[in-house]
């Protein structure tokens with residue numbers, strides 16, 4: 001790597017995604033954090049919103065400075081869509097952690113997110129920032145003269161798509177039920193009564209019953225891999241009393257009988273050379289990836305039921321958000337893909 005540092009800014013720096021971006025980018029060998037922004041902040045020390053980052057001595061302003069190479073956005077849905085056109089107009093690359101550029105079809109925004117997209121022409125130019133599936137497009141974006149927008153995938157979506165991608169590519173998905181569990185940080189930092197300790201602790205509940213928003217991108221990406229629209233994905237998320245982590249158990253009725261040998265071959269071919277994906281021989285736990293950019297998947301042919309079970313785990317704030325965004329940024333800027341992402345998981 002040369003000595004020229006890439007100047008980046010982070011908007012939404014006071015949130016969970018923003019905090020993880022600072023933690024990772026602060027140690028990135030090719031990055032200079034040139035500015036942090038959040039609404040209503042006026043040169044506020046970062047320790048006020050993120051005490052664990054106080055030693056960085058960074059400060060948060062209302063606006064980012066000019067002259068940035070890339071801007072990371074960690075904003076609620078709808079807020080990024082309004083901000084991105086002006087950023088890309090200046091030639092700055094955008095890596096958006098939210099959903100505002102993930103869906104190709106503008107009509108999906110009022111349906112799933114209840115807003116009309118203000119820049120529909122940019123949707124088809126954005127790249128879905130899952131490097132394991134779209135590495136070539138991310139690298140192509142770097143060479144393009146047009147706007148550079150990376151739409152970083154959702155946390156549930158990353159878990160489900162990576163768990164199912166080899167099956168989708170092989171045309172093996174007949175019917176699929178994704179039974180997913182998430183820690184509470186997946187909902188962000190904004191105070192909500194249903195996220196209070198006394199509501200969440202020692203309890204588990206399903207939510208998004210009848211259609212969680214991440215279904216739209218899961219179906220979009222699996223459909224692209226199949227080469228045809230995929231059957232509706234039956235996706236049910238649960239909130240569980242832990243801070244970080246997602247586990248998605250994907251139950252698939254295949255289009256034809258399979259075998260463990262076939263599944264092992266499909267997953268090894270898909271992920272054998274992926275730095276951040278491990279195909280594991282036992283059912284994984286969220287603790288096996290905590291604090292790291294790793295995704296672990298276990299796949300099993302069940303002779304008795306005639307189904308495939310694929311279980312994926314990741315840390316929603318790293319491979320499910322900030323880590324994945326940095327990974328895609330590395331591809332976009334022609335850096336080693338693992339730069340800034342070498343942390344091993346934390347345990348116990």
Ligand SMILES: NC(=O)c1ccc[n+]([C@@H]2O[C@H](COP(=O)([O-])OP(=O)(O)OC[C@H]3O[C@@H](n4cnc5c(N)ncnc54)[C@H](OP(=O)(O)O)[C@@H]3O)[C@@H](O)[C@H]2O)c1
Nearest residue numbers: 012014015016017074075097098155186188189190316321
């Ligand atoms: N949490 C996850 O696991 C995860 C995973 C993948 C993707 N994402 C996506 O990443 C994005 C950020 O999520 P998060 O978990 O970091 O959320 P968060 O913790 O709630 O942080 C949101 C940030 O946006 C700011 N903000 C809130 N409302 C705003 C508005 N109307 N206009 C401008 N700024 C506003 C907040 O500032 P204040 O400090 O002033 O409130 C904060 O800096 C979301 O789109 C989310 O869907 C999250």
